[in-house]
Amino acid sequence: MQDWNSIQVLSNLAITSEYFLQVTFDKSGKVMSSDSGIGPIPSLFDHKEKPIYFADCFLASDWSKYENQRIKAWKSSHQSFLVDLQKINHPDGNTVSTKWEFFFITEDFGTCLGLGHPIEPLRPYNIGLGEFIDGTTNGNELVDILLENKLLGFWDFDPSTKRDYISRGVAQMLGYSEKEIHSMKEISWQKHIHPDDFQELLRDLNLHFKTPGNLPFRKEFRIVSKGNQTIWVVGFGKTTDWDSTGHPQKMQGLLIDITEKKKQEIWLREHHYFLRDLAFQQSHSLRARVANILGVLEILDTEHHTPESRKLLEILKTESKQLDLSLKKSIKESVNQNESWERGIGPL
Known part of the structure; x- marks a missing residue:
């Protein structure tokens, strides 16, 4: 399968998407084709053949940025290039930051087809890529991956x-x-x-x-x-x-x-198990020491004490029992959280 045919597959799917943007420029910056989100909205009085140019769609000052990236990619024999552009929203004229990947589709490296999306979406978007990817993952995340050389x-x-x-x-x-x-x-x-x-x-x-x-x-x-x-x-x-x-x-x-x-998932998994075991061992070690303290306090309880020392002994016994209950509760919650986390990440 040729690369241009491959790009067309994604390009055609992008037409139905509210999140995706699409435009094709020739070497002069003239728009050869685009989706409805690019360029001014034609009125009934506009000539049908009225041309649309880069400056009608994006900030004019971004043209040099686009051209520099295009020429750099051409000289490096790259098939595509990335560029951030300020898209003009018509008819109010405000702008929104967008990210694009442009693909060379002619032998002279002049005509480029671009697929873009907003960098910071202001509202939920319908990704609209049909069964190809919809319902399988987070759509916005997937589109970001597609345009980040992944x-x-x-x-x-x-x-x-x-x-x-x-x-x-x-x-x-x-x-x-x-x-x-x-x-x-x-x-x-x-x-x-x-x-x-x-x-x-x-x-x-x-x-x-x-x-x-x-x-x-x-x-x-x-x-x-x-x-x-x-x-x-x-x-x-x-x-x-x-x-x-x-x-x-x-x-x-x-x-x-x-x-x-995947490397991050593996790293998180390994460190999760390490920290889980460490916390478990330390918690049980602390409970063992608290048990020793309670044992000593029980022995001291059998001896004669002044009213003051008896009062201090009772405080120590109460606080030690409360500490033991807190450790026991913490261990139980930690086990439940670990089981929930492990179910969530599933097998690699």
Whole structure:
């Protein structure tokens, strides 16, 4: 699957989204296409062919920022570039901060298709990406991930022939060189799935096919590159073509790198268990010492005391018993919280 076709998949889905923004500029800054959230709202008196330019959509001073990033990416042979822009809201003319990723879609590196979103949303948005990702995760968080260079690429899968195709980004992540990508007719990303995750992923994939397609496909798993590097990814997908008998003919999806997120989860898990055990041991150690103190106080209670020393002894006994009850309660609450936390994080 070619990168431009891959970008179109996400671009077409973005059209129905209130959160996503979309625009295509040529080299001069003229808008070639956009969604309804970009540019001035035409009136009945506007000429149908009236052109819209960058300055109609964003602050004019942001053009140099856009151009600098475009030229820098072009000279570095990058497929896309990131840039923050102040979008003009029409008709009131105020601005909102937005984040964009622009993709080169022509050979002269002049025409760019951009996918953007607000940096600080002022209201809830309908992500509107349909079954492709809706209902599977926090939509706003996912879009942020897509525009932060965490999107590895796209894949196509033919369930009938078991053949799959991947975008250049996924192939590069798997460790294939440009020469290999061009010379090989197809590269199977499924062959790079970690063996410990393969059967469970296959089970979820078959469940998606059996519903049929009503249950979105979303799975976290590991991929092993040619260089034996393990990468955690989350795969989203949906079946886009079914035959007359209800069998899947084509499935499309995307892969997102969540390695850093998984590293944090593993670190939190390990430190959680360490702190849990430490707190448990210390709490029980303290209770043992309190028990020793109570034992000594019971022995002292049998001896003769003055009224003053008897009063102090009773205070010590009362405070020691209260301390023991507090430690016991703290241990019980800690155990309950740990059990709840462990149910929440689930297995890796």
